[in-house]
Amino acid sequence: MDLDFTKLDGLVPAVIQDAASGEVLMLGFMNAEAYAATRTSGQVTFFSRSRNKLWRKGEQSGHVLRVREILVDCDVDSLVIKVDAAGPGVCHEGYRSCFFREITPTGEFKVTAERVFDPGSVYRKG
Amino acid sequence: MDLDFTKLDGLVPAVIQDAASGEVLMLGFMNAEAYAATRTSGQVTFFSRSRNKLWRKGEQSGHVLRVREILVDCDVDSLVIKVDAAGPGVCHEGYRSCFFREITPTGEFKVTAERVFDPGSVYRKG
Numbered sequence: 001m002d003l004d005f006t007k008l009d010g011l012v013p014a015v016i017q018d019a020a021s022g023e024v025l026m027l028g029f030m031n032a033e034a035y036a037a038t039r040t041s042g043q044v045t046f047f048s049r050s051r052n053k054l055w056r057k058g059e060q061s062g063h064v065l066r067v068r069e070i071l072v073d074c075d076v077d078s079l080v081i082k083v084d085a086a087g088p089g090v091c092h093e094g095y096r097s098c099f100f101r102e103i104t105p106t107g108e109f110k111v112t113a114e115r116v117f118d119p120g121s122v123y124r125k126g
Numbered sequence: 127m128d129l130d131f132t133k134l135d136g137l138v139p140a141v142i143q144d145a146a147s148g149e150v151l152m153l154g155f156m157n158a159e160a161y162a163a164t165r166t167s168g169q170v171t172f173f174s175r176s177r178n179k180l181w182r183k184g185e186q187s188g189h190v191l192r193v194r195e196i197l198v199d200c201d202v203d204s205l206v207i208k209v210d211a212a213g214p215g216v217c218h219e220g221y222r223s224c225f226f227r228e229i230t231p232t233g234e235f236k237v238t239a240e241r242v243f244d245p246g247s248v249y250r251k252g
Contacts, residue, residue, distance in 0.1 A: 007175065013139045015150055022148030024141055024197075027204040039233070049133065071150075071225035072235055074217050078153040080225045091200050099197035099206045107165070109198055 004077040005032055012077055016044060016057075016090070019068040019082040025090045026098040028057070030079070042067050044081060061122045063087030087117075094119040130203040131158055138203055142170060142183075142216070145194040145208040151216045152224040154183070156205070168193050170207060187248045189213030213243075220245040 003012055011029040018025055028046035030038065034054050037045040041056070044065035048055040058064030065083040072079055089096040093115075100113035129138055137155040144151055154172035156164065160180050163171040167182070170191035174181040184190030191209040198205055215222040219241075226239035 073224040098199040
């Protein structure tokens with residue numbers, strides 16, 4: 001059986017979950033090539049929609065995501081990938097998870113996590 | 127600040143996570159209207175891409191998803207919604223989670239969860 005890449009023009013969403021804590025760390029998209037690269041390398045590789053190319057998570061920061069388990073949903077159009085995350089956090093803003101803000105009942109975005117690294121020292125500009 | 131619905135033609139992916147166990151139960155998509163309905167009703171409401179209309183999860187099965195917390199990512203284009211799930215499971219195939227299969231190293235889809243209800247008695251056909 002194959003994944004269904006047709007619903008989002010060649011992409012499937014991949015939920016990245018910390019294998020140990022269960023925390024959702026980020027959500028990215030994979031095309032067939034990124035999915036194959038993830039499986040063969042054992043490191044999460046996305047398709048970057050903004051840069052239109054494969055993007056191995058951590059290739060710049062060193063914060064790679066090692067695949068522990070890949071789960072697929074009933075419609076074979078979404079993935080959950082349980083990972084061991086190298087480094088203190090996955091978010092380019094310096095947080096453990098990209099989901100570091102809660103939406104309050106009044107619709108405000110409120111930071112609820114602690115910043116765990118300085119993004120300026122990890123990510124080069126430009 | 128608003129969500130960015132522009133990247134997927136008016137939709138954002140929403141990861142549904144069990145508030146108690148941390149298990150990822152399903153992934154759905156919301157347009158602005160579904161997001162507003164989710165927030166005002168306190169029950170997860172998706173936009174169904176196949177039926178092209180709002181879809182309150184559980185409207186047929188009774189297995190509604192009560193919102194406990196909504197998290198938003200750094201790019202404001204993805205949500206994690208922590209929920210209390212009414213009923214034994216969210217998957218129309220009778221499992222607790224839609225992610226009931228693991229992809230093995232050889233690429234096979236292997237069921238790793240127990241079926242917890244009979245979908246035939248919960249979901250009407252047609």
